[in-house]
Amino acid sequence: MKNTALDTKRGRFDPGRFNYILVPLAAGAAALFVGGLVLLALGANPIEAYIGMAQGAFGSPNAIADSLVKAVPLLLVGVGICIAYRGGMINIGGEGQIVMGALATTAVVLAFPFLPGLVLIPLALVAGLVGGGFWGGIAGFLKARFKVNEVLSTVMLNAIAVQFMTFLLNGALMDPSSVDNTIRIPQTLRFPPWADLPRLVPTRLHFGVLLAIFAAVVVYFLLWRTSVGYRIRAVGFNMVASKYAGIPVNRYQILAITLSGALAGMAGAVEVLGVSHRLFTDGSATGFTGSAGFNGIVAALFGGLHPLGVIPASFLFGALLTGANSLQRTVQVPGAFVTTLDGLVVIFVVASQIWAKRRATQRVLAETTPRPATPTAVTPDVTP
Amino acid sequence: MPIETVELRNVSKRFPGVLANDQVNFDVHAGEIHALLGENGAGKSTLMKILYAMYRPTEGEIFINGKLAELRSPADALANGIGMIHQHFQLVPGFTVVENVALGLKSSRGPLTDLDVVTKRVQELATQYGLSVEPNALVWQLAVGQQQRVEIIKALYRDASLLILDEPTAVLTPQEVKEFFDILRRLRDAGNALIFISHKLYEVMAISDRVTVLRDGRVVGRVKTADTNQKELARMMVGRDVITRWDKPPAQQGPVVLKIEHLSAANDKGITAVRDFSLEVRAGEILGIAGVSGNGQRELAEAIAGMRRATAGTIWVDNQNVTNQSPAQVSASGVAFVPEERMTMGVVREFTVAENAILETHAYPPLANRGVFDFGQINDHCTRLVREYDVKTPSLDTPVKSLSGGNIQKLILARELDRAPRLLLAAQPTRGVDIGATEYIHKRLIEQRANGTAVLLISEDLEEVRALSDRIAVMYEGQIVGIVSPDSKMEDLGLMMAGIKGNDANPSTC
Known part of the structure; x- marks a missing residue:
């Protein structure tokens, strides 16, 4: 009894395992299978459709590059979702935070177009972080100060951000030439070329991919290797014990969702600097973001709410989105089908996590040396 | 038919990976209070839940009055005269005492209630055993001790002649315990069989006629209460001598x-x-x-x-x-x-154990330098705490929720005392x-x-x-x-x- 076999070899904290790789993959396969049934109902050949999708996503260097580019905002948002979730906050406000980040970036680029790229790009990226972080922080503040549920406030902040962007694009930020010609397209001037994120290879693949992966690694480091991350996680698990430990709970809740928003804001910045080179809207809520604020949540869930897990998960989703575009061409299925597939993936991933958790609990009883389950998925109403 | 004897023979209960009861023999007969003593997790509750048919035994048999009994559900157990008073009362707070007693029973008037009949019987039982309680009082208005009496009345009303009492004194004041023990003695003297589950030695000494001690799911001793003492019981329960009285040096009081x-x-x-x-x-x-x-x-x-x-x-x-x-x-x-x-x-x-051990000190050197953890230092610190305070854990990475209450408490104590308060x-x-x-x-x-x-x-x-x-x-x-x-x-x-x-x-x- 006295002799405890104390294992002191490992010199780090358990990073909330994402080693249940098979479970989400199986869930993804199941989603594809049910999606196949839907395709059959639509009168299309599912195998043909999926081959078409695969070709659209991986068929050429350009296709692969597009898939990666699509994955970038998902990864950034998804990593942000991880921070918020670990801090006990559910951030549904990715959309609004992307928009605010993009707006801040745009404002900086348009205000200082004369700066050299080496100064302008970092400055614009930081502006994106600040813009998104500010927007996320509002929800955090409302929760800490007035106990406003952050799910509600972030959703409402989404609507405000989109309207704010539309307002600016129809006024202050509108391309002056468009105003002069009275065409009045709700978009800004194209940014100066030196504000473009550098291309990595001669495709549309830009520097943002590396930035996003780097962000995921930094967040992993932050959450499991620093005292700030420790506090975020402590608050997320148990506010009473955190307060007892002397952690200012409110401040860390606000911090978690602010960081989460900052990463989404960075996604917006990368989109305008790397892809569209201007801010635009088609007037719809998701016209600019392409629903990355929501899809990022799905990617985060798929990645086990672990920043490193989100890397492969978002690349998979990026491929899914890119492949879906080619569906229309190959089998004449509405591109909206990918939304269906998205929804199916959410259902199966969430279900599989609940299943995995239950199984792990049973194994705890069986082994008496329990292993914790995969982090419980937040199950927000994600309707991308 | 009232219970004369109940006997559990070679009862084992296996949960996935855990043997909660291992070949346990236990018996109780009319007119005695048999205490079931053991530490948390020794298998007392499991054994009693088997007797009350909330669990089915993996092996073993139950004999009631010498005949093999097949108990399929608590209702079955109750029909055979076995009643259980749970630690957490199963009462409807907004109902009166009588309504709680009548709950779930067939009325003698078919679709109409017969609360007056129930009231009469409740009063009879109350007088007989000294279970004084106002039949028409709402349960939430009653003190905890009185609620417990309602639970006993419920069981007696259903003709239980064997009462299983699961840690009944945990919620009572010393005065209430004294009254409660008087009630138990009266119940015993009226020819009921009682099983008293507890881990409090002095209570077991005070109330029981026989004691069975469980440790790690096995019976480690059965003695007549008159022939034993607290020290011996504690030794059986823990497996070694236990200090319960401390010789403190006189206080050196400071400011x-x-x-x-x-x-x-x-x-x-x-x-x-x-x-x-x-x-x-x-x-x-x-x-x-x-x-x-x-x-x-x-x-x-x-x-x-x-x-x-x-x-x-x-x-x-x-x-x-x-x-x-x-x-x-x-x-x-x-x-x-x-x-x-x-x-x-x-x-x-x-x-994990390590993460909890640094709950208050994680942000300061030497555990963290400019906010970045030094895992070498954290490991050394936590290893020392765990060793010094005898926290039994498989590793520092074990989630705290899988440790026993005692070990969690030792870990908390280690963390708090290490700061030399x-x-x-x-x-x-x-x-x-x-x-x-x-x-x-x-x-x-x-x-x-x-x-x-x-x-x-x-x-x-x-x-x-x-x-x-x-x-x-x-x-x-x-x-x-x-x-x-x-x-x-x-x-x-x-x-x-x-x-x-x-x-x-x-x-x-x-």
Whole structure:
């Protein structure tokens, strides 16, 4: 009894395992299978459709590059979702935070177009972080100060951000030439070329991919290797014990969702600097973001709410989105089908996590040396 | 047919990977109180749940009056005369006593209720066994002790002649325990069989006729109560000798460390729970706060620790005003707090042993440098704590929620005492903790006293308070009824815990 076999070899904290790789993959396969049934109902050949999708996503260097580019905002948002979730906050406000980040970036680029790229790009990226972080922080503040549920406030902040962007694009930020010609397209001037994120290879693949992966690694480091991350996680698990430990709970809740928003804001910045080179809207809520604020949540869930897990998960989703575009061409299925597939993936991933958790609990009883389950998925109403 | 004997033969219960009961033999007969003694997790409850047919045994048989019985459900058990009084009462608070008794029974008038018939029978039972309770009172208005009587009446009403009592005294004051034991004796003398589950030795000694001791799911001893003593029972229960009485050196009292003046604080519902409370605790003494649960002890501890707002009054630690400071500031003033809410406040259940061991110190060197963890240092620190405080864990990476209560408490104690506090607040430090760990925790508290720490011990376990304290303050409805010597008579303390100021409860030398 006295002799405890104390294992002191490992010199780090358990990073909330994402080693249940098979479970989400199986869930993804199941989603594809049910999606196949839907395709059959639509009168299309599912195998043909999926081959078409695969070709659209991986068929050429350009296709692969597009898939990666699509994955970038998902990864950034998804990593942000991880921070918020670990801090006990559910951030549904990715959309609004992307928009605010993009707006801040745009404002900086348009205000200082004369700066050299080496100064302008970092400055614009930081502006994106600040813009998104500010927007996320509002929800955090409302929760800490007035106990406003952050799910509600972030959703409402989404609507405000989109309207704010539309307002600016129809006024202050509108391309002056468009105003002069009275065409009045709700978009800004194209940014100066030196504000473009550098291309990595001669495709549309830009520097943002590396930035996003780097962000995921930094967040992993932050959450499991620093005292700030420790506090975020402590608050997320148990506010009473955190307060007892002397952690200012409110401040860390606000911090978690602010960081989460900052990463989404960075996604917006990368989109305008790397892809569209201007801010635009088609007037719809998701016209600019392409629903990355929501899809990022799905990617985060798929990645086990672990920043490193989100890397492969978002690349998979990026491929899914890119492949879906080619569906229309190959089998004449509405591109909206990918939304269906998205929804199916959410259902199966969430279900599989609940299943995995239950199984792990049973194994705890069986082994008496329990292993914790995969982090419980937040199950927000994600309707991308 | 009333129960003459009930016998469990070679009963085993296997949960996936755990053998909760291993070839257990147990019997009880009419007219005796048979105590089932064992530590938490020894398999007492499992065994009784098998008898009450809430679990099916993996192996083994149950004989009632010598005949093999197949019990399929609690209803089945009840039909055979077996009733169980659970630790958590199964009563509808908004119903009257009679309605609770009648609940689930067929009325003698078909679709119409027959509450008057039930009332009559309830009154009969109450008179017969001294279970005085107002039949038409609403259950939520009753004191806990009275609710327990309702549970017993419920079982008797259903013709149970074997009563299984699962830790029945846990919720009672000493006075209530005394009355409760009288009831049990009457039930026994009327020819009922009783099984009394407990881990409190002195209660078992006081009430039972025979004792069966379980350890790790096996029967380790069965003795006539008259032929044994607490020491022997404790040894059987734990497997070694246990110290329950400490020889403390006389207190080396230093200056006043904790000074509370006219403190008031509200409970979670906003009702004043601590009112105009004043107290001093000196360095090198253990001041025990005795009282029945819910008399403001929890709120008092939390107010001192900065976890709860003081609505009035002042708290001084080492002449420093810490009233309504943040927990971090209070802690920095040299206050360590072992909270009553061990699993929700004392630890982050999902965190590992190591993560919990650094709950308060994680942000400071040497554990972290500029906010980045030094895992080498953290490992060394945690390994030392775990070794020094004998925390039994498979590894530092084990999630705390899979440790036993005793080991979690030792971990909390390690973390708090390692900071060499000036004041130690220990709230219910051994509640739900097994004897071995209790002994260890007591040893550490006394060690703190010898080191010159001021210790405020809050406990509902009167034995514990008496064994450890230099002075005992009895708390009732948020106030101190009196401060007495630990040698005061149990009865006097009991009266004070009920709010009655003993006119001759010798206030001794305090």
